[in-house]
Amino acid sequence: MKAIQLEKPFEFRTIEIPEPGKPAAGEALVQVHRIGICGTDYSGYQGKMPFYSYPRIPGHELGVEVLDVGSEVKNVMVGDRCSIEPYINDPNSYASRNGHPNCCENLQVLGVHTDGGMRPRFIVPARKLHVAKSLSWEQLALVETLAIGCHAAYRGDCKPGLNVLIIGAGPIGLATLEFVKLAGSRPIMLDMNEKRLEFCKSTMGVKDTILSKGTEEDVKALQSLTNGHLAEVVIDATGNNKSMSNALNYVAFAGKLVFVGITTQEISFLHPLMHRREMTLLASRNALPQDFGNIIRLIEEGKINTKPWITHHAGLSEMIGVFPSWLKPETGVIKAIVAVEG
Template sequence: MKAILLKSPGHFERIDIDEPAAPGPGEAVVRVHRVGICGTDLSGYLGKMPFFSYPRIPGHELGVEVVAVGSGVTNVKPGDRCAVEPYMNCGTCHACKKGSTNCCANLKVLGVMTDGGLRDRFVLPARKLHVSTKLSFEQLALVETLAIGCHAVNRSALTAGENCLVIGAGPIGLSSIVFAKLTGAKVIVLDVNAQRLAFCKEKMGVDETIVLNDKVVDDLRRVTDGALPDVVIDATGHNGSMSNAFGYIAPTGRLVYVGITTKEVTFIHPIFHRPEGTLLCSRNALPADFTRIIGLIETGKIDTTPWVTHRTKFEDMTEVFESYTKPETGVIKAVVEV
């Protein structure tokens, strides 16, 4: 059976692996149809993702078809099309008992700490499958990306009428924009890439965009009537951006880190103390986020049409993948057709 292995940073290999075993109790065998490429995959390729282990079969944004199920499985059946919740949690640790399965002490994320979906078929717990009778495999592969933004906005407690700044217009920033807009907040996007900001304005319908400059605070005051943003969501994973973000919030504002860096983040304490700021981190997503997102796409409240800018066949992925790390490629979201 074919698979793609990231043997070490920057080094893919096409490999042959064994067929998956028959599903055990509570398990399902799935056939992979589409795999989304996101910042985690790019960071893993570049050796910058702190949770990534090598060698690894990547792929955690998945649109799959159920092939077989084990005993006791009632939520899916062969032939079902599903999005995959790729966070393999233990169910017994403190976080899991609290319902915070995204923060499981023994968490293994598909394609990051355990092998993922860049292969024909594999076995996983059936409870991690979220069915849709309407969505395409490509749409289903976008659900996990959207779930990251959904959870980040939920963490922020953003409400209608507030100002929300999203820093970073990559896929995770875009998913945060989607859910910030759904709250009725005013959405501002900050990025270094004017092309991506144009995409946010034209395709995503954001209220304001700002190209990174040395007068960002002045620009933010201008578009928020002097108040600064009530919520700042940093989706860059860049320690410099994450450090600067402490100075962007309004009084009683909330700063949410959804991007991850391996480097030190620093700030001058009075900058964040003065407005009585709150710092939050957002990790992964929850099962309810997947259910909600599938429903929102099915009912047309989320339009996934603009998202996928690049598609590649499984056989060509290793040759084109490096181009996805380069901003000049213009990639918003790439999808692999398995």
């Protein structure tokens, strides 16, 4: 069967791979129907993702169907429609045993450390499958992106009444926005792209946005929205080291800064600023297993509207040709979805 492999940065190719065998105990064979393209895929393509290894079959935002299960599998059955939690952890690791499988020291993320879903069928640990009763394949492929935002909002401890500044209105920033709103916090979006901010206003219902000029004016704009106090929680979803280094300037006294974006470059800031305001600096990596079930439920209950998210489509056979265009801001991509044929 055919698969898409990222051989090295900027170089996709179509390869032939064998059909998967019979799933072993605790495993499931799945058919891939839809793949979401995210910032990790773009960063891997550009050679900017620090955890990425080449050559690699990408794809970790997946809507799949269970074709077969091995012995001892009780959480899914043949025919189930599922989202995959792509963080393959070691259950016996220190982090996993302490409730943090998302940052297990032996973590293997599908499509990053190990081959992912840009192929028709593959075998996955059944414990990583999350069943949905009524979601479409495309909605299932969105669950992982939403889970990243869910975990970022959780790390920031977003609560009713807090001012939460989200830096970066790309897919991860928008996913974070969903859960900041659900937490009852007041979201403020900051981005350099006027079209993205207009999307936040017109489609995502965000009242307050800041068009970044990259100067002190950005801080003043936030002060004007917060009675001079800045934001109790700042979540940087850019993955840009300059933005991340500058993000402390937006944090209120005793506030929190969450880095959900990731960069290979050095982040630097003057410590007195952080110390004087007694800030808390947090990283947010991946998501937790329970996030997937909660998100599926929220979509099924209509509390998360996925319709605005998906802006671009392609089949697996045409993805290589169109992928570079999705990197261009003028293309207007929020979320591209790839359909798998065969």
